Amino acid sequence: MLQMQLLETYKNERPDPFCPGCGHTFILNHLDAALQKLQLDPKKTVLVSDIGCVGLSDQYFITNAFHGLHGRSVAYATGIKLANPDLHVIVLMGDGGTGIGGTHIINAARRNIGVTVLVFNNFNFGMTGGEHSVTTPAGYRTASTLAGNLESHLDICGSVAVNGAGYVYRGTSFDRDLPDRIAEAIQFPGFALLDIWELCTAYFVVNNDFGRKEMLGMVDTLGLPTGLIQRREVRELAQALHEQGQRLRGQPTLPVRGVDAQFPNALDRKFHLVIAGSAGAKVRSAAKAAGYAGVLAGLWATQSDDYPTTVKSGHSISEIIFSPEEIRYTGIAKPDALVLLSEDGLKKVGGHLRAMTPEDVLITTPEFEHVATAARKVILRPRDASVRITRTNRSLIVTAAALRLLNLFPVAALEESVRQTMARFAAENLPVIAASAALLES
Amino acid sequence: MTREYIDGATAIARGALQAGCNFFAGYPISPATPILLHMLRDLPKVGGVGIQAEDEIGAISMCIGAAMTGARALTATSGPGISLYSENIGLAIMGETPLVIVDVMRMGPATGGATTVAQGDVQFVRWGTSGGYPIIALAPSSVAECYTLTQRAFDLAERFRTPVFLLPDKELIMSMATVDVAEYVDVAVGQRPLVPAPAGNGAGPKINAATGQPDPRLRPEETYLPYDFDPIAATPPTSPFGGPHITRFTTSSHDEHGFLTKDPVKVGRLNEHLRRKIEDHRAEMEFGQFDADPAAETLLISYGTTARAMREAADRSRAAGQPVSGLTLHTLWPVPENLILQAVAGHSRVVVAELNHGHYLREIELLLYRHAARHHHAPPQISGLHRVDGELITPEQFLAVVRY
Ligand SMILES: Cc1ncc(C[n+]2csc(CCOP(=O)(O)OP(=O)(O)O)c2C)c(N)n1
Ligand code: SF4
Ligand SMILES: [Mg+2]
Numbered sequence: 130m131l132q133m134q135l136l137e138t139y140k141n142e143r144p145d146p147f148c149p150g151c152g153h154t155f156i157l158n159h160l161d162a163a164l165q166k167l168q169l170d171p172k173k174t175v176l177v178s179d180i181g182c183v184g185l186s187d188q189y190f191i192t193n194a195f196h197g198l199h200g201r202s203v204a205y206a207t208g209i210k211l212a213n214p215d216l217h218v219i220v221l222m223g224d225g226g227t228g229i230g231g232t233h234i235i236n237a238a239r240r241n242i243g244v245t246v247l248v249f250n251n252f253n254f255g256m257t258g259g260e261h262s263v264t265t266p267a268g269y270r271t272a273s274t275l276a277g278n279l280e281s282h283l284d285i286c287g288s289v290a291v292n293g294a295g296y297v298y299r300g301t302s303f304d305r306d307l308p309d310r311i312a313e314a315i316q317f318p319g320f321a322l323l324d325i326w327e328l329c330t331a332y333f334v335v336n337n338d339f340g341r342k343e344m345l346g347m348v349d350t351l352g353l354p355t356g357l358i359q360r361r362e363v364r365e366l367a368q369a370l371h372e373q374g375q376r377l378r379g380q381p382t383l384p385v386r387g388v389d390a391q392f393p394n395a396l397d398r399k400f401h402l403v404i405a406g407s408a409g410a411k412v413r414s415a416a417k418a419a420g421y422a423g424v425l426a427g428l429w430a431t432q433s434d435d436y437p438t439t440v441k442s443g444h445s446i447s448e449i450i451f452s453p454e455e456i457r458y459t460g461i462a463k464p465d466a467l468v469l470l471s472e473d474g475l476k477k478v479g480g481h482l483r484a485m486t487p488e489d490v491l492i493t494t495p496e497f498e499h500v501a502t503a504a505r506k507v508i509l510r511p512r513d514a515s516v517r518i519t520r521t522n523r524s525l526i527v528t529a530a531a532l533r534l535l536n537l538f539p540v541a542a543l544e545e546s547v548r549q550t551m552a553r554f555a556a557e558n559l560p561v562i563a564a565s566a567a568l569l570e571s
Numbered sequence: 572m573t574r575e576y577i578d579g580a581t582a583i584a585r586g587a588l589q590a591g592c593n594f595f596a597g598y599p600i601s602p603a604t605p606i607l608l609h610m611l612r613d614l615p616k617v618g619g620v621g622i623q624a625e626d627e628i629g630a631i632s633m634c635i636g637a638a639m640t641g642a643r644a645l646t647a648t649s650g651p652g653i654s655l656y657s658e659n660i661g662l663a664i665m666g667e668t669p670l671v672i673v674d675v676m677r678m679g680p681a682t683g684g685a686t687t688v689a690q691g692d693v694q695f696v697r698w699g700t701s702g703g704y705p706i707i708a709l710a711p712s713s714v715a716e717c718y719t720l721t722q723r724a725f726d727l728a729e730r731f732r733t734p735v736f737l738l739p740d741k742e743l744i745m746s747m748a749t750v751d752v753a754e755y756v757d758v759a760v761g762q763r764p765l766v767p768a769p770a771g772n773g774a775g776p777k778i779n780a781a782t783g784q785p786d787p788r789l790r791p792e793e794t795y796l797p798y799d800f801d802p803i804a805a806t807p808p809t810s811p812f813g814g815p816h817i818t819r820f821t822t823s824s825h826d827e828h829g830f831l832t833k834d835p836v837k838v839g840r841l842n843e844h845l846r847r848k849i850e851d852h853r854a855e856m857e858f859g860q861f862d863a864d865p866a867a868e869t870l871l872i873s874y875g876t877t878a879r880a881m882r883e884a885a886d887r888s889r890a891a892g893q894p895v896s897g898l899t900l901h902t903l904w905p906v907p908e909n910l911i912l913q914a915v916a917g918h919s920r921v922v923v924a925e926l927n928h929g930h931y932l933r934e935i936e937l938l939l940y941r942h943a944a945r946h947h948h949a950p951p952q953i954s955g956l957h958r959v960d961g962e963l964i965t966p967e968q969f970l971a972v973v974r975y
Contacts, residue, residue, distance in 0.1 A: 136787040143830075187819075187821075193818050194820065195636065195639060196822065197662055198662055204629040206636060208644075211633065211636075212593075216640070232629070370615075382613040382616050383588065383613060385752055387573040387574070388575060428749075431746060433747075438686070456748070457879040457883040458880040459748075460880070462965065
């Protein structure tokens with residue numbers, strides 16, 4: 130009576146579509162046997178099929194099924210497992226899919242995501258007409274290697290094993306213990322791959338006078354290990370991520386950091402401030418503190434940055450706009466004030482320097498005293514400051530002095546901004562802002 | 572008035588979390604990386620999962636897999652990544668997968684300018700996968716809209732079980748802006764239609780006496796037709812992997828069971844369904860902002876960052892005594908035809924401004940010329956204002972066009 134309550138097959142009533150003698154039929158029967166052995170809940174089991182003849186396989190089972198693109202099955206399986214670690218996710222893919230999707234397989238192995246991959250390895254592309262695949266050994270004939278394959282085969286098991294896969298097995302569709310191995314792999318918590326050699330009776334068998342005996346012989350000629358190749362303790366990724374996440378659970382996510390105006394401002398029009406310096410010199414942080422200070426003073430502010438992809442070398446330009454009204458267009462045709470901090474910055478602001486008029490102001494250091502511009506020049510000597518000036522606080526002291534000079538809003542707004550936007554470095558930076566006052570005296 | 576000093580990337584991540592996003596997979600690329608960083612850091616806090624994939628193909632594949640377990644999935648990339656997403660965009664359309672894809676537009680073609688602003692992916696996302704099926708794409712033009720339209724994108728993705736693009740540009744994502752926090756408008760995010768759970772499911776699974784495990788034998792009510800759309804434009808109900816039903820997902824031409832078929836009647840009906848699922852519901856996805864000036868002869872149309880300069884120019888033009896209207900499109904695909912036709916009415920001239928060589932101009936031309944032909948009247952004069960040098964279109968460029 131007990132037996133009546135077991136699922137006696139995981140196959141549905143649809144007959145397999147494969148050519149007579151095709152290895153896919155045998156492997157699917159082994160898979161069915163493995164599922165029977167484990168009595169998995171079909172609702173908690175997902176078969177992810179790749180493309181090719183093997184890609185048809187999911188349609189003959191009563192479990193959940195996902196049939197996607199060529200080579201990507203392992204990546205879908207990874208997403209399914211990550212989102213629901215309780216599921217048993219089993220990938221059915223060919224040697225063709227292994228080639229085109231190799232990167233997903235290697236990375237899944239490296240991550241030890243807990244999916245089971247069955248490679249239906251018939252050494253050629255069955256579905257498209259018997260072309261060679263990454264596992265076609267040298268010398269064999271296929272539709273695309275009529276004179277004999279000159280490339281050598283990919284060792285799938287070796288590739289995943291060396292990259293950390295938890296469970297790696299190589300066998301053939303003729304192995305009697307295959308259901309047990311498949312069941313073992315499904316139960317294995319980490320990444321498991323079985324490279325299962327089999328016959329494509331329509332192509333590889335015909336093109337190479339190849340049969341069971343020849344296939345078993347090829348195991349020896351290629352010198353590849355068979356059986357259980359690797360089984361090691363691993364940390365399964367989906368579970369590990371969920372556990373790591375547990376510790377962060379409930380922490381606030383990106384709360385709105387509302388700013389209410391706390392300081393007055395003296396601005397009745399849009400004001401454009403450009404800070405031009407070198408990457409790695411904290412130009413953007415100084416600019417951000419300035420922009421935020423404007424918001425604290427009841428203004429609208431924007432900041433666009435330009436810097437090379439090599440973040441710590443070359444130029445770093447920050448363009449800030451302050452306005453009593455909402456700012457729509459964020460470009461700057463001509464700065465009202467330009468803070469020039471370095472040679473790198475100078476190289477990028479030639480247009481601005483040319484466009485500026487005597488109403489505008491260039492705030493810079495003695496090295497750039499003679500740059501050509503119609504703008505009024507204010508030369509500051511940060512070297513003489515009462516605090517030690519470093520490559521990184523130089524941007525802040527000059528910017529702070531510039532804001533004092535421009536007098537758009539009280540310097541207290543910048544101090545409060547630094548407390549809020551650079552909280553960890555406030556103790557370091559507030560004295561720099563204080564020291565900036567003296568720069569304007571000389 | 573409480574304000575926030577914030578960039579668009581943060582607003583998109585916040586909008587996604589607000590929309591219930593619980594899965595993110597992506598691959599770093601400027602200018603979309605800040606979104607990836609926010610999501611990887613914050614998703615675990617809400618019980619979600621974020622992962623940096625091995626490449627963009629892996630990223631979108633993981634999102635699609637996760638989405639079919641019921642997750643609300645997000646990915647973010649830029650033009651080069653969209654190229655790699657291409658085949659899987661079709662898969663998400665075909666499999667009817669809810670998914671939000673952020674494409675932060677940067678200068679192309681190819682790697683182009685990593686941190687250079689452009690709006691060159693408008694037609695790319697529309698036609699970016701084989702078959703040419705309708706897609707949905709929304710374009711925020713402010714940081715507050717980044718927040719709101721991200722939620723809107725999740726709502727549409729869920730309700731229509733389809734990939735939805737959010738198309739901001741580099742300028743919006745990477746620049747700091749001041750937002751009036753009252754502008755953070757939340758959207759009620761719907762849910763994909765679900766197959767009702769089988770009766771008695773609440774009693775818990777049957778336990779198999781032999782194995783001590785839940786009884787694996789399926790009851791008929793635990794299966795359903797995964798691609799049963801009736802009427803043809805309806806979104807078919809689904810059930811997540813691991814849920815109370817067996818679900819079949821396939822992206823080859825399929826019948827209602829999710830089995831592969833070549834039957835022309837079934838294939839034709841499926842493809843018509845994929846088209847009409849979006850086309851018949853256009854009216855539900857027409858979003859934009861029309862700044863009408865009754866005295867204006869010229870209507871400016873724009874979207875994204877470019878619309879910001881347009882609106883500044885419109886204000887300045889009116890202040891100088893030159894009336895002009897402005898239409899900011901928030902929906903790019905499907906083309907919000909009613910919204911556009913209503914805005915165009917009464918104007919003799921239409922100018923479409925964008926940071927590409929006229930991607931949307933052609934849609935406006937098509938719409939207005941067809942409309943004029945159908946109604947036997949002369950179309951308005953239509954022209955484009957383009958810029959493809961990595962700089963923004965300036966308000967002065969708009970003003971010059973208005974004066975012309
Ligand atoms: C991106 C892409 N490229 C090419 C194809 C065409 N194609 C279909 S099946 C296949 C090969 C399948 O071979 P394999 O994975 O070994 O499966 P088999 O048919 O041998 O079972 C190819 C290349 C495709 N479907 N998608
Ligand atoms: S073509 Fe080859 S792989 Fe495909 S069904 Fe026939 S024998 Fe099997
Ligand atoms: Mg094959």
